[in-house]
Amino acid sequence: MVNQTVVNVVSSIVARYRGERRYLMRMLQEIQSRYGYLPRRALEELAKLTGIPLSEVLNVATFYHQFKLEPPGYYIILVCMGTACHLKGNLDNYEAMKRFLGLGKYENTAKDGTVSVEKARCFGACSLAPVVMVISRDGKERYLHGHVTIRDARRIVAKYRSLALKKIKGGGS
Amino acid sequence: MTWTLMDKCCNRCWHSPEYPCRHYIRCRLSGPLCHEDVECRVRRSRRLKEIRYGRHGFKINVPLASCTIAAGAHEVYEAVVKEVKSRGILADIHRTGCMGMCYIDPWIELSKKGMPSAIYANVKPSDVPRIIKEYLEGDVSSAFALRNRTGNAKGEDKVPLLDELEPWRNQVRWVSRNCGIVDPESIEEYIALGGYRGLDRALNMRPEEVIEEIRKSGLRGRGGAGFPTWLKWKIAREQPGDVKYIIMNADEGDPGAFMNRLLAESDPHRVLEGMIIAAYAIGASKGFIFVRAEKPLMAERLSKAVEQARKYGLLGDNILGRGFSFDVEVILSAGAFVCGEETALIAAIEGRTRPRQRPPYPATRGLWGKPTIINNVETLAHVATIMAEGWEKFAKYGTEKTKGTKMFCVTGSVKRTGAYEVPVGTTIEKLVVEIAGGPPEGRKIKAVQIGGPSGGCVPASLLSTPIDYETLQKAGAIMGSGGIVVIDDHSCMVDVAKFFTSFTVAESCGKCFPCRIGMKILYDILEKITNGEGSEEDLEVLEELGNVIRSSSLCALGGTAPNPVLSTLRYFKDEYLAHVRSKRCPAKVCTKLVEYWINPDKCTGCGTCARNCPSKAISGELGKPHVIDKSKCIHCGQCYIVCPVGAVEKR
Numbered sequence: 166m167v168n169q170t171v172v173n174v175v176s177s178i179v180a181r182y183r184g185e186r187r188y189l190m191r192m193l194q195e196i197q198s199r200y201g202y203l204p205r206r207a208l209e210e211l212a213k214l215t216g217i218p219l220s221e222v223l224n225v226a227t228f229y230h231q232f233k234l235e236p237p238g239y240y241i242i243l244v245c246m247g248t249a250c251h252l253k254g255n256l257d258n259y260e261a262m263k264r265f266l267g268l269g270k271y272e273n274t275a276k277d278g279t280v281s282v283e284k285a286r287c288f289g290a291c292s293l294a295p296v297v298m299v300i301s302r303d304g305k306e307r308y309l310h311g312h313v314t315i316r317d318a319r320r321i322v323a324k325y326r327s328l329a330l331k332k333i334k335g336g337g338s
Numbered sequence: 339m340t341w342t343l344m345d346k347c348c349n350r351c352w353h354s355p356e357y358p359c360r361h362y363i364r365c366r367l368s369g370p371l372c373h374e375d376v377e378c379r380v381r382r383s384r385r386l387k388e389i390r391y392g393r394h395g396f397k398i399n400v401p402l403a404s405c406t407i408a409a410g411a412h413e414v415y416e417a418v419v420k421e422v423k424s425r426g427i428l429a430d431i432h433r434t435g436c437m438g439m440c441y442i443d444p445w446i447e448l449s450k451k452g453m454p455s456a457i458y459a460n461v462k463p464s465d466v467p468r469i470i471k472e473y474l475e476g477d478v479s480s481a482f483a484l485r486n487r488t489g490n491a492k493g494e495d496k497v498p499l500l501d502e503l504e505p506w507r508n509q510v511r512w513v514s515r516n517c518g519i520v521d522p523e524s525i526e527e528y529i530a531l532g533g534y535r536g537l538d539r540a541l542n543m544r545p546e547e548v549i550e551e552i553r554k555s556g557l558r559g560r561g562g563a564g565f566p567t568w569l570k571w572k573i574a575r576e577q578p579g580d581v582k583y584i585i586m587n588a589d590e591g592d593p594g595a596f597m598n599r600l601l602a603e604s605d606p607h608r609v610l611e612g613m614i615i616a617a618y619a620i621g622a623s624k625g626f627i628f629v630r631a632e633k634p635l636m637a638e639r640l641s642k643a644v645e646q647a648r649k650y651g652l653l654g655d656n657i658l659g660r661g662f663s664f665d666v667e668v669i670l671s672a673g674a675f676v677c678g679e680e681t682a683l684i685a686a687i688e689g690r691t692r693p694r695q696r697p698p699y700p701a702t703r704g705l706w707g708k709p710t711i712i713n714n715v716e717t718l719a720h721v722a723t724i725m726a727e728g729w730e731k732f733a734k735y736g737t738e739k740t741k742g743t744k745m746f747c748v749t750g751s752v753k754r755t756g757a758y759e760v761p762v763g764t765t766i767e768k769l770v771v772e773i774a775g776g777p778p779e780g781r782k783i784k785a786v787q788i789g790g791p792s793g794g795c796v797p798a799s800l801l802s803t804p805i806d807y808e809t810l811q812k813a814g815a816i817m818g819s820g821g822i823v824v825i826d827d828h829s830c831m832v833d834v835a836k837f838f839t840s841f842t843v844a845e846s847c848g849k850c851f852p853c854r855i856g857m858k859i860l861y862d863i864l865e866k867i868t869n870g871e872g873s874e875e876d877l878e879v880l881e882e883l884g885n886v887i888r889s890s891s892l893c894a895l896g897g898t899a900p901n902p903v904l905s906t907l908r909y910f911k912d913e914y915l916a917h918v919r920s921k922r923c924p925a926k927v928c929t930k931l932v933e934y935w936i937n938p939d940k941c942t943g944c945g946t947c948a949r950n951c952p953s954k955a956i957s958g959e960l961g962k963p964h965v966i967d968k969s970k971c972i973h974c975g976q977c978y979i980v981c982p983v984g985a986v987e988k989r
Contacts (some may be wrong), residue, residue: 187688187689189689190672191670194672224690225672228691229672230632230672230673231673247593248787248823248837251837252823252825286673287594287596288404290405290408291747292443293409293440294755309408311408
């Protein structure tokens with residue numbers, strides 16, 4: 166009955182914003198904060214309830230960076246790709262993390278669903294460059310690591326991976 | 339609940355959002371105005387003193403903004419709370435914003451009556467007990483800087499005054515004056531420091547007079563293009579119709595620029611005040627704050643400011659009894675760099691995507707087809723300050739064509755990363771070397787990238803260029819929102835150009851093909867060059883294609899996207915030539931053009947590199963130095979990345 170709850174969630178969100186087009190971004194943000202990403206089923210339901218064509222919903226959902234169409238890991242490791250961080254080697258950190266997790270070019274989430282590694286836009290913490298931010302899927306936890314070296318990069322991945330494993334096993338998520 | 343300046347002094351005060359008093363703002367500080375009562379007057383001055391020195395004459399400022407929190411300010415705050423409690427001392431622990439000197443984050447400031455106000459830099463939670471102990475014993479010798487001297491404290495003469503420090507002395511803190519001083523979540527403190535006086539003054543003038551005041555000040559939009567603010571307002575004002583909108587662009591997306599976040603997090607009421615003034619000037623009754631969801635603290639502080647302003651009748655119907663009604667809605671942006679473009683920003687608020695052709699400009703046809711003004715955070719903060727201080731004080735600074743001050747974020751290869759406010763026309767050198775301290779020892783400035791992905795690189799030989807819109811344009815860069823990234827000799831200019839190009843390729847909305855396809859081709863050519871497969875012909879194509887994209891793109895994103903490539907081509911042709919002719923990367927950044935070798939003196943023989951080498955080019959016995967077989971090496975750089983002791987070197 167998973168789909169039934171998706172219907173309930175989406176319809177209550179749509180009702181709150183009266184299904185108005187101008188709140189499309191807001192409605193998508195609420196769906197994402199509920200699921201951690203935008204499930205296809207929820208988008209279809211949103212389109213049906215608001216009368217906004219699904220193609221238009223997908224247009225907005227794929228255009229803005231905040232939206233994810235795939236479920237992320239328990240922890241999302243955001244590697245800043247701002248200018249200062251790039252010059253100080255954050256791309257190497259990113260590559261090292263992906264390699265550590267054995268991820269291919271277009272893969273971002275570890276197979277066990279513990280962590281995702283993503284490139285991110287500037288956090289505005291350039292004085293700590295290169296910077297890596299880790300957030301939990303539900304947005305409740307937020308950690309920042311500054312002056313990250315390649316060795317730190319691997320430690321960070323290992324740390325959050327084992328943390329996530331504990332939480333998933335402990336009935337979290 | 340303690341009585342605050344915002345509350346009624348006694349029952350004779352009748353101000354409320356429903357029945358607003360015209361003199362509410364002025365009355366907060368110099369009141370009571372409508373009646374005479376010594377007690378009411380004393381009450382105000384006592385509260386003002388409390389705000390200034392704390393309720394117990396001892397105040398500890400801890401900055402809580404995204405940047406300082408990232409550096410550990412929350413933990414420091416908790417340590418301060420704990421220490422104050424365990425010592426049983428009476429002190430106000432006071433939250434402030436960031437003062438822009440990121441390199442000393444997190445800092446704390448202790449001020450006690452009779453003692454100099456002392457700032458401590460790079461504080462760790464474990465330092466807090468010692469700092470408080472020393473300060474209370476009258477010893478400030480370990481402070482980073484003092485705000486003032488009293489002659490009472492030990493070690494005072496050894497610590498410099500804040501005003502004597504290079505990064506502070508050379509600034510003009512006009513719009514950032516409250517940053518690091520005021521509590522960003524308190525409207526009362528903002529008003530105690532003279533806030534909302536500008537709004538009060540503006541509402542006493544006709545809207546045309548407000549526009550005239552801004553015209554005289556010479557303020558130009560601080561978001562990038564530098565369009566005169568008054569002219570934009572005038573156009574919108576003159577449009578027929580009752581419904582007009584104002585949008586605050588707080589969707590800062592330029593990598594390496596964070597002055598808007600800093601301002602909105604540290605002094606949000608100033609920005610909001612500017613927005614209300616702008617709304618009054620153009621006749622808008624509804625405003626939107628468009629702020630990135632990825633910057634949650636900025637959104638939270640702006641939302642709080644809106645709530646507080648509404649509570650005391652500075653937003654809503656009949657503001658301060660002047661018959662002007664205006665309210666604000668905060669919109670969380672899901673984030674796209676192209677939203678810095680006005681029509682794309684409007685599309686985002688309407689629930690759509692992508693920019694459109696201009697004209698018509700938003701000032702005539704904008705949000706939902708109505709005249710709309712979009713001003714960025716810093717511009718609006720300037721508006722509030724100009725209206726409070728008068729245009730003359732603002733116009734005193736700057737160059738003939740561009741008046742006033744501008745905030746710049748200096749990052750990259752400098753000793754003192756930070757956001758600094760200087761008069762427009764200050765030279766790049768002064769900003770980067772004197773204020774930000776120049777590159778670390780042993781490094782040399784090669785170039786300065788100004789204006790982010792839309793800007794360009796200015797070579798070290800042009801460091802004496804004054805920063806304003808026109809001179810930078812001539813040099814091939816733009817002022818942009820004011821992000822300055824210092825590039826030293828360890829960075830490759832082709833790689834830098836490729837970095838910015840990859841940014842714009844990812845951010846191109848895809849609507850018009852010069853930007854969508856052209857930028858991708860530019861990127862592919864740069865990729866080819868950094869892989870050592872480029873030819874001199876490619877350089878010609880880069881230049882020609884760059885110019886085509888610049889002149890034929892639909893919006894300013896595409897129109898400026900080739901700037902990083904064109905400016906590096908112009909000033910650093912030799913580096914491009916080294917890549918294509920001798921297949922060499924002079925800065926040893928482009929991995930394909932670098933030779934890796936293992937330094938036998940450092941190698942511990944752990945074998946990590948050999949296990950990670952995808953082409954099995956590394957061999958050696960465990961515990962003994964390894965070697966790379968050049969004929970098998972594919973230059974992927976993995977060994978360099980994985981080596982735990984840094985024995986893999988580039989040459």
